[in-house]
Amino acid sequence: MTKLQNLLKGIIKENPVLVLVLGTCPTLAMTKSMSSALGMGLAAMAVLICSNAAISALRKVIPDKVRIPCFIVLIAGFVTIVQLLIQAFLPDLYVSLGTFLALIVVNCIILGRAEMFASKNGVVDSILDGAGMGLGFTLALLAMATIRGILGNGTWFDIKIPFLCDNPIGFFSQTAGGFVVFGTMIALVNYFTNGKAIKKTEFGCNGCPHASLCNKTECAGVEKKEGENA
Amino acid sequence: MLKLITVMMAAAVVNNCVLSQTYGICPFLGVSKKSDQALGMSVAVIFVMLMSTAVTWPIQTYVLDALNLGYMQTIVFILVIAALVQLVEIVLKKYIPALHASLGVYLPLITTNCAVLGVTVDNIKNGLGFGEAMFNALGCGLGFMLAMLMFAGVRSRIEDADPPKCFRGLPITLIAASIVALSFLGFAGLFS
Numbered sequence: 001m002t003k004l005q006n007l008l009k010g011i012i013k014e015n016p017v018l019v020l021v022l023g024t025c026p027t028l029a030m031t032k033s034m035s036s037a038l039g040m041g042l043a044a045m046a047v048l049i050c051s052n053a054a055i056s057a058l059r060k061v062i063p064d065k066v067r068i069p070c071f072i073v074l075i076a077g078f079v080t081i082v083q084l085l086i087q088a089f090l091p092d093l094y095v096s097l098g099t100f101l102a103l104i105v106v107n108c109i110i111l112g113r114a115e116m117f118a119s120k121n122g123v124v125d126s127i128l129d130g131a132g133m134g135l136g137f138t139l140a141l142l143a144m145a146t147i148r149g150i151l152g153n154g155t156w157f158d159i160k161i162p163f164l165c166d167n168p169i170g171f172f173s174q175t176a177g178g179f180v181v182f183g184t185m186i187a188l189v190n191y192f193t194n195g196k197a198i199k200k201t202e203f204g205c206n207g208c209p210h211a212s213l214c215n216k217t218e219c220a221g222v223e224k225k226e227g228e229n230a
Numbered sequence: 231m232l233k234l235i236t237v238m239m240a241a242a243v244v245n246n247c248v249l250s251q252t253y254g255i256c257p258f259l260g261v262s263k264k265s266d267q268a269l270g271m272s273v274a275v276i277f278v279m280l281m282s283t284a285v286t287w288p289i290q291t292y293v294l295d296a297l298n299l300g301y302m303q304t305i306v307f308i309l310v311i312a313a314l315v316q317l318v319e320i321v322l323k324k325y326i327p328a329l330h331a332s333l334g335v336y337l338p339l340i341t342t343n344c345a346v347l348g349v350t351v352d353n354i355k356n357g358l359g360f361g362e363a364m365f366n367a368l369g370c371g372l373g374f375m376l377a378m379l380m381f382a383g384v385r386s387r388i389e390d391a392d393p394p395k396c397f398r399g400l401p402i403t404l405i406a407a408s409i410v411a412l413s414f415l416g417f418a419g420l421f422s
Contacts, residue, residue: 024255025344076305099351102304103344176411183404191396
């Protein structure tokens, strides 16, 4: 895989939110407004790039048996750095991100990329992979925040949308609206890629938090059912 | 006592940790296919949530705050939760093998469950006392269980449905989750 492919695959083909469906909690919580979506996306991207670089550089030093705890400590360290920087320089964003800033530690995208990519590839490739995945995450958040912000709040960043800002559809800024927008966007991606996007099983079960429970059958089962009907 | 129960009920239904605060969506979507799995996962989450609140609250109050190390919160909490989950697993395996057999598979998943870390961090952020924090954790756990069990019931119906091809699988599950979340809006304003 070339360097450019490493960077670009995260944006559409292996988009962490819309195709791999990782990191759903911040996706639903942080897409009520454009500014918090942008802040969340960039914060996660910064952590992803740093942790990918560090884990890839240390991949021969970290013993295989305790790699997950080591990864978590490294990630938690970078999250703390980002937390302190945002608190110092962007206090408004710090308030609007709230607890979800600390929850970047348990974001499946970051641990998943550490496990799937950074622990097997060189530093430069890992940084590009982190940047691409982070970009894909940010773009997906921004796309969702655009829909939810305009319909639910009548605003896009600070621009007021005529008519909608006086009559916002409150449903879309609720969690329930987030589920609907998220589901519809995944369906749209399914529709346009026509099943050509990477399957979760191809991506590998090692990055999935539920691998131990489903014994690698769950996603495979879903895909098979879809294939039968095609 | 009444106040503690109010805290618990508010955490369970009004600010339901899954459907209103969006903590723990991964297990909510991943483990809700069968109601027995959903029940097992929820019991394990309640257990770990209570244990980790009981441990992290004193650590924050008597160690981190006392030594002015508040900024170490994220690192310390995630390590405590990870260690605690390991410990619980080892203890259950040794002394209560029957419980380990039914909860064992769910325990490793809980380390990366944002509900547990989220609740412990929120307890500190909202300045709750120890008793309130414990009841808040219990309420969140019960709320998680309620959401999981309700959704497991809804999902068994989705299996029989025939949505358009691109909606099959996850998208239609998310739409169903939205309807379940909508029903929880009915509790808004209660116990405030």
